[in-house]
Amino acid sequence: MPVDSDAIVAYIPNLRRYARALAGERHAADDLVQDTLERAMRKFHLWRPGDLRAWLFSIMHNVFINQLRSKRNQPTDELGEYAGAGTPDWVTDAHDLERGLAGLPPEQREVVLMVSLEDMSYEEVSRALGIPIGTVMSRLSRGREKLRRHMDGEGTRPNLKAVP
Amino acid sequence: MNLDDDLLQAFVDGAVGPAERAAVEAALQADPEAARRVLRLVEQKRLIKERFDPVMQEPIPERLRLRRPAWIGYARAAAVLAAGIAIGLAAPSPWRFGAPATPVATAPAPVAAGLPTRAARAHVVYAAEVRHPVEVEAAQQDHLVAWLSKRLGTALKVPVLSPEGFELLGGRLLPGPEGPVAQFMYQEGTGKRLTLYVSARSKQEGPTAFRFAQEGPVSVFYWIDGNWGYALSGDIDKAALSRVSTSVYRQLNP
Numbered sequence: 001m002p003v004d005s006d007a008i009v010a011y012i013p014n015l016r017r018y019a020r021a022l023a024g025e026r027h028a029a030d031d032l033v034q035d036t037l038e039r040a041m042r043k044f045h046l047w048r049p050g051d052l053r054a055w056l057f058s059i060m061h062n063v064f065i066n067q068l069r070s071k072r073n074q075p076t077d078e079l080g081e082y083a084g085a086g087t088p089d090w091v092t093d094a095h096d097l098e099r100g101l102a103g104l105p106p107e108q109r110e111v112v113l114m115v116s117l118e119d120m121s122y123e124e125v126s127r128a129l130g131i132p133i134g135t136v137m138s139r140l141s142r143g144r145e146k147l148r149r150h151m152d153g154e155g156t157r158p159n160l161k162a163v164p
Numbered sequence: 165m166n167l168d169d170d171l172l173q174a175f176v177d178g179a180v181g182p183a184e185r186a187a188v189e190a191a192l193q194a195d196p197e198a199a200r201r202v203l204r205l206v207e208q209k210r211l212i213k214e215r216f217d218p219v220m221q222e223p224i225p226e227r228l229r230l231r232r233p234a235w236i237g238y239a240r241a242a243a244v245l246a247a248g249i250a251i252g253l254a255a256p257s258p259w260r261f262g263a264p265a266t267p268v269a270t271a272p273a274p275v276a277a278g279l280p281t282r283a284a285r286a287h288v289v290y291a292a293e294v295r296h297p298v299e300v301e302a303a304q305q306d307h308l309v310a311w312l313s314k315r316l317g318t319a320l321k322v323p324v325l326s327p328e329g330f331e332l333l334g335g336r337l338l339p340g341p342e343g344p345v346a347q348f349m350y351q352e353g354t355g356k357r358l359t360l361y362v363s364a365r366s367k368q369e370g371p372t373a374f375r376f377a378q379e380g381p382v383s384v385f386y387w388i389d390g391n392w393g394y395a396l397s398g399d400i401d402k403a404a405l406s407r408v409s410t411s412v413y414r415q416l417n418p
Binding site: 001012013014016017018020022032033037064088097101109112113115116119120122137140141144148151 | 169170173174177204205209210211212213215216217219220221224226227228231270271
């Protein structure tokens, strides 16, 4: 197994893609990547040959959770900027997708993104997040359903039902 | 077959075996509602990828570029000091972020990573051999060198490591991903063995100065010079191996 920084460097584009989807904004996403890399370097001697990707994503998960915790102690809600925002009709699918992802509980967003972007197996996600495979599957399915309903406009627009 | 959400999801994520996959595919033919759910899942995955894949192509910001970890720097510095030669890399520095002297991202991983691993495996297999550690013994050194040089297609030099306390035992030919590989084995008075692994450089791999890798119990110093990769492996401590590696490097690059 490589004992070499190159192995980590090879995953930087993946970490950035995932972080962008997770954190939403470029600067915040790269902060997340930078903190992850710093921690990975410090802990590299602890890594045992195995799945380097799952290891790196587990570090990013911990960094992400810590960031959420420190944000939670700040007065504004993490999702404050989304709360109550209307849906102008010029909003594109891409914006809609980002808003939908941002609206997911973080633990669902992580699983949805690991599977969708990284094509990680459920087992790999379970290792990266330190949760049972059953939990991976239930978070995934709840997250996907919620995102689908957002994209379909359910819950963000008035639910108009024909009255018989 | 009960096409519930869990099963459809696993189907979309490739988490079902081939037999089950075929069964789901057949069942979906007869269940348009389930087929629609599958399509929605596939479409959602595609949308997410399409939106964020371009991030992979963005240039890596300076602050995310990595420098070599400290131990590589120290090992290299030790080697450089001991030999009094400059191998051409920056001064030792711990991992640092921002404004790197050389962007590490341009160095492809697979081959540099493969060399020490392959060398260490070959070391473990043959250094443990009591009766047949080598194919051709040092007594026939001229023949050994001519033979391996011919097979590798380059004029090989066999470093003399007697001043470091290691005598040549002999060598052997091994298969490698880029063609034939030569392994020379040395032995110390106590029976400790070192192997020098010489392998053609892969096309993706640029020159690499001294690096150290720990492969289980085996310590490996390796470098890539011109078209050839060299790895010196031994179950000895890093400092001692670094000393011998420096001698090897110096003799191969007079």
